[in-house]
Amino acid sequence: MLFRVTQATTLREFMALNALEQQALAEINLAREQPFRLTDHLSYVRAVSVVLVLSLWEIFGRRVNPLFLSYPSAIGRAFVQLLGSGEFERQALGSLQVFAIGLSAALAVGIAFGLIMGRYRLAEYVLDPYVYALDATPRVALIPLLLLWFGLGTSSKIAIVFLSGLFPVLMNTFSGVRSVSANLVDIGRAYGAGEGKIFTKIMLPAALPFVMAGIRLAVGRALIGIITAEMFTAVTGMGALLIRYSSALATDKFFVPVIFLALLGVILSSGVEKLQKRLAPWKETERAL
Amino acid sequence: MTEAADEQLIDELGLRHERRWSVYDHPNLIRTASVIVFLILWEIYGRRTDPILFTYPTAIAVAFWKLLISGELAHQLLVSLSALASGFGASLVLGVILGLAMGRSRLAEAALQPHINALYATPQVALTPLLMMWLGLGFAVKVAVVFLFAFFPILINTASGAKNVSASMVEVGRAYLAPPRQILFKIVFPAALPFIMAGVRIAIGRGLVGMIVAELFTAITGLGAMLSLYGNIFETAKMFVVIIILALLGIGLIHASQALERKLATWKETERAVI
DSSP states (O other), X not given: OHHHHHHHHHHHHHHTOOHHHHHHHHHHTTTOOOOOOGGGOHHHHHHHHHHHHHHHHHHHHHHSOTTTOOOHHHXXXXXXXXXXXXXXXXXHHHHHHHHHHHHHHHHHHXXXXXXXXXXOHHHHHHXXXXXXXXXXXXXXGGHHHHHHHHTTSHHHHHHHHHHHHHHHHHHHHHHHHHTSOHHHHHHHHHTTXXXXXXXXXXXXXXXXXXXXXXXXXXXXXHHHHHHXXXXXXXXXXXXXXXXXXXHTTOHHHHHHHHHHHHHHHHHHHHHHHHHHHHHOTXXXXXXXX | OOHHHHHHHHHHHTTTOOOOOOGGGOHHHHHHHHHHHHHHHHHHHHHHSOTTTOOOHHHHHHHHHHHHHTTHHHHHHHHHHHHHHHHHHHHHHHHHHHHHHXXXXXXXXXXXXXXXXXXXXXXGGGGHHHHHHHHTTSHXXXXXXXXXXXXXXXXXXXXXXXXXXXXXXXXXXXXTXXXXXXXXXXXXXXXXXXXXXXXXXXXXXXXXXXXXXXXXXXXXXXXXXXXXHHXXXXXXXXXXXXXXXXXXXXXXHHHHHHHHHHHHOTTHHHHHHHO
């Protein structure tokens, strides 16, 4: 539409239309204004929708009992208050520490076992019944058992994060190694590469896109793992704050860790995505071939 | 050369030896051996440790039998499954409707997308305490948690399925003067079905997790409550029974959804081959 309109004006300007033609143009109304359509202004729709929901929440939230529902400005106040007290940072740091330890252990063990199971059939057949069984078990169901074994402290949280993150990495590494072309390995052998070289120079790089996809899944699962574990033990960390504020019916404070966790999830997953593009940039080419 | 000469030559060259028996040709043998060795070691080791912390296979079998006879297992399983089914059913209906709307209307997409993204980015477990505060500890909170866990995979997959419907199919429908309703139900929905089913498969697993989380927290009825209860009174063998039931439930539901996917969305593979 826009294209035709500009075309019409340029025609009129440069080709010096005669009166009849100009009249015809006016009659078929080519130069008319485009009618307003909402679909041309989707970003406004998005902004209006967000503003509308937030202000409705604010208005409605102020009317209901603050024990049940909070409202945006109260949450903002609670955020500032919690950040000022230093309590929030301490708990967040504690959670992140446990998260990092558990996730690194899951990555190390998952990649190692995935490589071994992918490379050696005996290992695959010996281990795969357990791997598949544990992978199918909802990990949350293991939380009470892990609490029984490891107590309410840091070690049980690390164990839960570990178990949450382990299987995505293990399964993806495993299928990545299995998809490595036998030709690559044969060529390595022909040039006298030892088993160690075959692992580090052929298997791991070829499986890396799969491993990275597994890591991305694992980060999300581990985050859920740490929250659930902390909600259960309810002693320290973000999950404990969630339980504490909800038990105290401090709804405004409750939303602070929720928002923090949502942001953390977004940041972590986009970070892993960037890392994936950097470490395994050949994935797209592979797919295109 | 005659066949007899061939045979003779093969004999002379010593080519007729039997293929050597290799353990790698019998993966299930290795698997079975692995499981049996594991169970025996578990039994031996488990009997030696404190029964409060650990248990062993025969004790689990006995516990299973006891729970089965008393009817407790069947009762709690039924309670759990009905919460799972209600929550999942609600998320399926609402997810597909909203997903189709978002996939077909750019206006609906723009209006809903920011909220959906924000809620999807939030780890859903973190909202469980809030739901408990609002809905109490009963059946309603379980349904709500299952709904929350299962809703987003279905919604997001349906929306991207409805968005990816080939425009030429919709145009053909329009050219034959199909009313919008028919375009939605006869063209868009079937074309999006493989996506929807993939979402359903993810959602079932997550719904199961939601069910367990809700029951662990409310700890009144259902399998999750049994888990929590037996954990607190150190009945480890009974806890293992529940864990195994939940694992089997997970495997069963995933297989069922895969079978359903194959049955309902048979054209997926063909489509993929064409592209």
